[in-house]
Amino acid sequence: MSVGERDPFTGHMTTGHEWNGITELNTPVPRVVILSLIITAALGLVWTVLMPSWPFVTSYFPGVLGIDQRNVVANSVAEAQAERSPWMSSIEDQDFSAILSNPELMRIVRENGRTLFGDNCAACHGHDAKGQRGFPNIAQSPMLWGDSPEAILQTITVGINSTDPNTRVSQMLAFGRDGTLTPPQISQVTSYVQSLSATGSAAPLDKDQVEQGKAVFAANCVACHGKDAKGLTDMGAPNLTDSYWIYGGERQDMYGSIYHGRQGHMPNWGARLSPAAIKILTLYVLDMRKQAVGAGS
Numbered sequence: 001m002s003v004g005e006r007d008p009f010t011g012h013m014t015t016g017h018e019w020n021g022i023t024e025l026n027t028p029v030p031r032v033v034i035l036s037l038i039i040t041a042a043l044g045l046v047w048t049v050l051m052p053s054w055p056f057v058t059s060y061f062p063g064v065l066g067i068d069q070r071n072v073v074a075n076s077v078a079e080a081q082a083e084r085s086p087w088m089s090s091i092e093d094q095d096f097s098a099i100l101s102n103p104e105l106m107r108i109v110r111e112n113g114r115t116l117f118g119d120n121c122a123a124c125h126g127h128d129a130k131g132q133r134g135f136p137n138i139a140q141s142p143m144l145w146g147d148s149p150e151a152i153l154q155t156i157t158v159g160i161n162s163t164d165p166n167t168r169v170s171q172m173l174a175f176g177r178d179g180t181l182t183p184p185q186i187s188q189v190t191s192y193v194q195s196l197s198a199t200g201s202a203a204p205l206d207k208d209q210v211e212q213g214k215a216v217f218a219a220n221c222v223a224c225h226g227k228d229a230k231g232l233t234d235m236g237a238p239n240l241t242d243s244y245w246i247y248g249g250e251r252q253d254m255y256g257s258i259y260h261g262r263q264g265h266m267p268n269w270g271a272r273l274s275p276a277a278i279k280i281l282t283l284y285v286l287d288m289r290k291q292a293v294g295a296g297s
């Protein structure tokens with residue numbers, strides 16, 4: 001078949017291409033497609049006249065409507081800031097005790113603190129801040145690094161064993177793995193630690209073991225946990241006489257802590273949150289602790 005022949009069934013011309021007796025029809029592009037292309041192109045052109053579009057050498061055509069998403073965003077940010085600024089500056093400027101005794105500011109702290117805590121902290125510390133294995137209960141337990149507002153703010157800002165140059169640094173040594181203590185000595189000191197707290201195994205402790213463990217403790221542990229084992233905030237070492245355990249209060253948990261060591265990681269939030277947000281979180285944590293004490297007594 002050659003060019004210009006008409007297909008007898010459809011009435012269309014053929015292209016002249018033929019493969020094994022099958023010929024190709026030369027059907028035109030449907031009119032509706034052409035029409036919609038023209039309309040789209042026309043609308044596109046009109047849009048470039050209405051909205052910011054064509055680049056010039058040093059600026060750009062702003063569009064006859066004068067709509068600029070940059071201005072829209074800038075305006076809404078400014079609006080949100082204006083709405084927040086009165087209480088925001090109060091929180092930024094006033095000291096902790098003044099804010100804590102101001103019911104109106106504390107209402108704002110609780111509202112914003114809950115969101116900030118849920119977004120940033122709850123994954124590790126839990127929504128109620130009571131922690132989980134490996135992550136301390138910061139709503140109730142004595143703070144590793146002290147529970148003054150300033151100490152808590154500092155911990156949240158620089159983190160613990162974090163990448164911040166001023167990070168708080170702490171490490172429970174791996175007495176077993178590093179061979180500092182023998183397994184029997186670790187067993188003894190574990191019994192001693194168990195004897196100090198109300199929690200732990202219900203099985204009665206061997207008196208001799210506890211006595212020997214006491215000596216092991218005095219020789220190896222007091223530098224960080226203190227003579228009375230109540231912890232030293234300078235070292236971030238926990239109180240071993242209370243009922244709060246970061247890594248579990250069963251005998252095998254304690255044995256594991258002493259054998260393998262522990263080194264918790266708390267991110268440095270100063271790199272991610274504003275100083276005001278960190279202050280709100282500090283107040284939020286303090287407020288939870290105050291309520292926990294109130295409810296407990």
Ligand code: HEC
Pocket residue numbers: 117120121122123124125134135136138142143144145146152155156160170236246263264265266267269281282285
């Ligand atoms: C990736 C997990 C993780 C996240 C997220 C996290 N923390 Fe922590 N945080 C930890 C760990 C682990 C420790 C304890 C470190 C240790 O064992 O020495 C800790 C300790 C703390 C302490 C010190 C507790 C003490 O006893 O001194 C405070 C306060 C704290 N976190 C607050 C926060 C706040 C507020 C946030 C949210 C902005 C947050 N954390 C988010 C893991 C986390």
Ligand code: HEC
Pocket residue numbers: 170171172173175189190193216217220221222223224225235236237238240244245246247248254257258262263264265
């Ligand atoms: C160099 C300081 C240091 C020394 C020495 C040290 N500890 Fe610790 N210990 C820590 C720190 C810091 C933690 C908390 C680690 C963490 O939270 O990641 C800890 C945690 C623990 C825990 C787990 C507490 C919990 O809440 O789960 C136990 C148990 C413990 N130490 C017992 C001992 C015993 C027993 C010795 C002596 C054989 C000892 N430690 C010596 C610093 C020390």
